[in-house]
Amino acid sequence: MRMKDRHAPELRESAFHVNQVWNFSNELSFKVWERERRFISSNEIDGYTKGATKEGLPLHSQTVQAVSQELVARRIQHKKVKLRWRVSKGSRRSLGWIPFKASALRYRNGQVFLSGFDKPLSLWESYDLSKYELGSGNISEDARGRWYLNVTVKLKKTPKASLGAVEKSVGIDLNLKEFAALSDGYVVELEKNYRKLESELAKAQRARKKARVKAIHAKIRNRRKDQLHKLSTALVEEYGAIFIGNVNASALAKTRMAKSVLDAGWSTFRTMLQYKSDDAGVWFDEVDEAFSTQTCSCCNTRTGPKGLDGLRIREWACSHCGAWHHRDINAATNILAAGRRRLAVGIPVL
Template sequence: MVVEVEAEIPAGQDQIGIDLGLNDTATCSDGAKLEAGRFYRDLERALGLAQRARKKHRVKAIHAKIANRRKDALHKFSRQLVNRCGLIVIGDVKSSSFTRTNNAKSVYDAGWAMLKQFLSYKSAGAGIMFHAVNEAYTTQACSCCGAISAHSPKGRAGLGIRVWTCECGVTQDRDINAARNILALGHERLAGGITAS
């Protein structure tokens, strides 16, 4: 049965940049975060026991519970953003580049692609702008002065650096700084138009 429902356009006019990560699934430019890896931690022991006992139905049920928790958290987070924002810009990180590392389990659990999908269709339904931008160097460049400092985190080797101080004197949180740079990139893309790549 198909039912037509009039879409409610949210009144929010905030502008948000989103940095996707492993410590937190998503970090917004205003400091809001969606914690990562909390969907399965308390079920790991039960899942391991069921797998060793070869209880296929129990394993399937636990995996379904984890998937439902992830989907619920991502739905709620994306709905909150769409309700309060007029522009959402997200870093276009490729999950496949991390799946061959020691962080593969965390990458799969984060649900980055699902979050992008939810934000995309909810934004379209609400009539707000949603863009994915290349996030290269967004972690390294200072969101205040734009310089890439010698103290800034560099690539995967700098993943342990969570807070750093730029040469301009501003102390930056790695993820919030990246989210602010992503938002700035979104503004540049809007001002210059979208080019074919």
């Protein structure tokens, strides 16, 4: 939820001090590793930062503790001894970020009261937060200097389908020709949001119009998120079980197809599907899609197009059983079959 722009100066000031706490905790953690070959916990870090707020650090003690907890969580997630340094000024300045705990936040009449701030922070309210029980979260800055409140809320789950009673299921094959093909024969077209604005973006970059460049990037990002949100919501509402191929987007992003892969937003789409499925009680799983395009979904023989030359073949006939296949729909059907086998007996797929 976006915050009023008038709060930007005080938020930047708080973000500056958050960066100092992060950098201190990051360096402390690294030195303990060098000296003792062990990872320091957030509670141990809090012991070193205890009393800093009383000595003049203009942050609430809960914010300081939230920073150390986040650092430890990200260190474990990325499996790194030392995380990236947060820069407060210059061309490589880190975007503003202020974490908080659930007990540090209160909401009333379109404003949030956050521990450490003397005045309430006003919101451009798109949701009525009074309906929810607010949890932990953070205040973050985007590339255009706009600030947003990101907070978790507790919702009552209404399970849609149980594990043993899945009414309708679907397999999804992600690709770059179209965005996705579904096992029931539906093909989702790729919007190509970046490609549509690529020439306009290039003009702004050549003219060195930084504000315009950031605005175009934001438009591309928002259009992509809008498409992915609508599609993922529609799938979760229609199906009781969703199986999707585990295409390695990060590896493909290092090839000549990088722009197209990043424009498609496969990883973001899978993340949306997963958390929306969890919330709606829909079964979601990623399955191994190896050989899914080469395997005939009717007789399970690998008679489909192979190699780089085979990528151009969009439709093919099985030489064993004669079945005619759309390349991507056939792959989605195989992914669905693999997901059902995995759901039933828990064995490796394909």
